[in-house]
Amino acid sequence: MELIDGNQIAAAIIAELKTEVAGLTGRKPCIALVRVGDDPASVSYVKKKEKTAAEIGIEGRIHLPPVDITQEDLFALIDRLNADPGVDGILVQSPLPKHIDELAVFRRVAPEKDVDGFNTLNLGKVAQEDDTGFVACTPAGIMELLARSGTDLKGKHVVVLGRSLIVGKPVALLALQKKAGANGTVTICHSGTTNLPSFTRQADVLIAAIGRAEFVTADMVKPGAVVIDVGINRLPDPAKKSGYRLVGDVHFASVAPLCSKITPVPGGVGPMTVAMLMQNTVKAHRLNPRR
Amino acid sequence: MELIDGNQIAAAIIAELKTEVAGLTGRKPCIALVRVGDDPASVSYVKKKEKTAAEIGIEGRIHLPPVDITQEDLFALIDRLNADPGVDGILVQSPLPKHIDELAVFRRVAPEKDVDGFNTLNLGKVAQEDDTGFVACTPAGIMELLARSGTDLKGKHVVVLGRSLIVGKPVALLALQKKAGANGTVTICHSGTTNLPSFTRQADVLIAAIGRAEFVTADMVKPGAVVIDVGINRLPDPAKKSGYRLVGDVHFASVAPLCSKITPVPGGVGPMTVAMLMQNTVKAHRLNPRR
Numbered sequence: 001m002e003l004i005d006g007n008q009i010a011a012a013i014i015a016e017l018k019t020e021v022a023g024l025t026g027r028k029p030c031i032a033l034v035r036v037g038d039d040p041a042s043v044s045y046v047k048k049k050e051k052t053a054a055e056i057g058i059e060g061r062i063h064l065p066p067v068d069i070t071q072e073d074l075f076a077l078i079d080r081l082n083a084d085p086g087v088d089g090i091l092v093q094s095p096l097p098k099h100i101d102e103l104a105v106f107r108r109v110a111p112e113k114d115v116d117g118f119n120t121l122n123l124g125k126v127a128q129e130d131d132t133g134f135v136a137c138t139p140a141g142i143m144e145l146l147a148r149s150g151t152d153l154k155g156k157h158v159v160v161l162g163r164s165l166i167v168g169k170p171v172a173l174l175a176l177q178k179k180a181g182a183n184g185t186v187t188i189c190h191s192g193t194t195n196l197p198s199f200t201r202q203a204d205v206l207i208a209a210i211g212r213a214e215f216v217t218a219d220m221v222k223p224g225a226v227v228i229d230v231g232i233n234r235l236p237d238p239a240k241k242s243g244y245r246l247v248g249d250v251h252f253a254s255v256a257p258l259c260s261k262i263t264p265v266p267g268g269v270g271p272m273t274v275a276m277l278m279q280n281t282v283k284a285h286r287l288n289p290r291r
Numbered sequence: 292m293e294l295i296d297g298n299q300i301a302a303a304i305i306a307e308l309k310t311e312v313a314g315l316t317g318r319k320p321c322i323a324l325v326r327v328g329d330d331p332a333s334v335s336y337v338k339k340k341e342k343t344a345a346e347i348g349i350e351g352r353i354h355l356p357p358v359d360i361t362q363e364d365l366f367a368l369i370d371r372l373n374a375d376p377g378v379d380g381i382l383v384q385s386p387l388p389k390h391i392d393e394l395a396v397f398r399r400v401a402p403e404k405d406v407d408g409f410n411t412l413n414l415g416k417v418a419q420e421d422d423t424g425f426v427a428c429t430p431a432g433i434m435e436l437l438a439r440s441g442t443d444l445k446g447k448h449v450v451v452l453g454r455s456l457i458v459g460k461p462v463a464l465l466a467l468q469k470k471a472g473a474n475g476t477v478t479i480c481h482s483g484t485t486n487l488p489s490f491t492r493q494a495d496v497l498i499a500a501i502g503r504a505e506f507v508t509a510d511m512v513k514p515g516a517v518v519i520d521v522g523i524n525r526l527p528d529p530a531k532k533s534g535y536r537l538v539g540d541v542h543f544a545s546v547a548p549l550c551s552k553i554t555p556v557p558g559g560v561g562p563m564t565v566a567m568l569m570q571n572t573v574k575a576h577r578l579n580p581r582r
Contacts, residue, residue, distance in 0.1 A: 103419075119415075120412055120415035120416055120419055120421070121411055121412050121415055122415070123415040123418050123419060124410075124411035124412055124413070124414040124415030124416075124418070125411055125415075127414050127415070127418060127456070127460050127461075127464075128394075128411055128414060128456055129456075130411070154483060155483065155484075155485040156485075157485075163467055163469075165418070165419055165420075169418050169464070169467070170418075172479075173418075173460070176454050176460070176479055176481075178454075183483045185478065185479070185480050185481070185483075185484040185485070185490065186478065186479050187476065187477065187478040187479075188463075188467055188476070188477050188478075189476050190467075190476070192445065192446065192474045192476075193446075193476040194446040194447075194448075194476070199476065
């Protein structure tokens with residue numbers, strides 16, 4: 001069994017981006033990071049993104065509107081960032097307060113600055129295999145993990161567990177593309193699937209993104225499978241100082257021995273999302289006619 | 292075995308639309324039909340669409356630019372139709388001459404008038420389960436055939452054969468939606484799939500859209516399956532006056548006896564596409580703020 005090391009692969013991508021940005025003449029890439037309110041997880045995520053941007057040489061502009069900002073005012077902020085020629089990418093940190101329509105906010109970001117890849121047009125481009133768009137960071141990160149760990153999906157059966165808009169569907173569309181490394185046969189299962197283990201057991205490559213702690217057990221995995229665990233769940237653990245431990249959607253201890261390759265949680269898909277956000281930002285800068 | 296009669300179902304939809312349009316006050320729905328050149332199949336398709344529109348009470352405006360129109364001039368025509376408040380829907384008949392970038396033309400049509408559903412934004416809306424967009428006519432027609440023949444996809448394994456942008460991918464996304472009638476578990480197979488029959492044989496519902504005459508044979512189908520045949524292929528047949536006969540992607544004679552339900556070719560999916568185009572046009576009119 002080989003562990004797919006997301007920290008190492010993310011670090012390699014960040015190093016490549018740093019070299020690329022160092023070689024740029026003129027204005028450096030710039031990402032606007034918008035965080036509404038002070039949700040502790042959001043504070044930590046945005047800090048991490050800011051730090052990684054700085055490491056690469058990407059300018060990070062932080063916007064911290066208060067938690068009670070109206071949707072109208074948040075739209076106005078996004079509109080200003082959309083119009084700002086010095087901003088290449090815009091990230092609005094999720095989750096947003098309940099009084100704001102998150103999907104509407106994501107759609108407000110101009111498609112050419114949508115480095116999070118949540119805009120409807122960019123999702124359509126994934127389906128159309130149009131490389132001018134932006135792929136959402138988690139599915140893009142999964143594809144990079146597979147590629148850089150030497151897993152070619154051609155002729156393989158890829159089973160995606162979960163049909164979410166930000167992971168399941170886009171990663172299924174990516175695995176299906178007529179592109180080197182892709183060309184998989186793809187099955188998408190979900191909570192409504194009858195006899196789910198009969199599907200997951202067929203997977204040459206299993207992508208677990210169902211959002212349930214340790215849901216995938218050994219009896220659901222074919223020996224020799226490649227397993228990508230997208231889940232990040234907290235389980236109470238009195239032995240930890242924090243009172244909990246992080247686990248994936250896969251029961252790692254029993255599944256890992258069966259696999260040819262598997263991602264750990266933490267340290268698998270997680271670190272990839274920030275790296276892909278930075279890759280998208282550098283791409284947005286490259287495509288920006290006003291750079 | 293029950294035959295799913297596409298002619299009958301399409302006629303029912305057209306009758307419903309006729310009643311709906313008859314009840315409208317004010318301007319009637321209007322579709323612009325653009326046919327470049329005189330390709331015989333296109334002439335016949337556009338005539339059929341014009342006739343069906345008239346039957347429903349939809350105004351059809353025919354535009355027949357010459358086969359040597361430049362892409363620029365075709366764009367200018369589409370831009371005029373996009374801006375025309377009296378036009379609800381725009382259909383540009385495919386195929387276009389080789390010197391024109393077909394995908395660019397489809398994308399030029401304003402999303403809110405894209406009754407063919409080929410615009411990137413409308414495909415993204417299918418993925419996002421956003422009903423304000425337009426679903427491409429063939430996949431929309433397949434879903435109507437299933438619904439109106441009493442086939443609920445919930446808990447079923449839907450196997451889509453073919454990953455095209457206009458059939459395979461959108462129908463897979465539709466079958467997967469969290470919506471009454473959908474909620475299927477979906478597998479997408481294609482020409483690069485290893486051991487294809489092992490997948491098609493699992494299908495409770497098999498949607499064949501691979502574009503190869505009589506490709507699906509009896510050994511590839513599970514007894515009791517529902518089979519939707521999207522293919523329209525010409526096979527040479529000296530017994531016919533035309534010199535050919537139309538067949539689907541399914542070997543009907545051997546497969547039909549196995550099925551619980553199956554669509555014939557012709558008379559299955561084919562007639563549905565025009566009905567769905569009309570349904571999209573009436574929807575575009577309903578959503579048009581300037582009607």
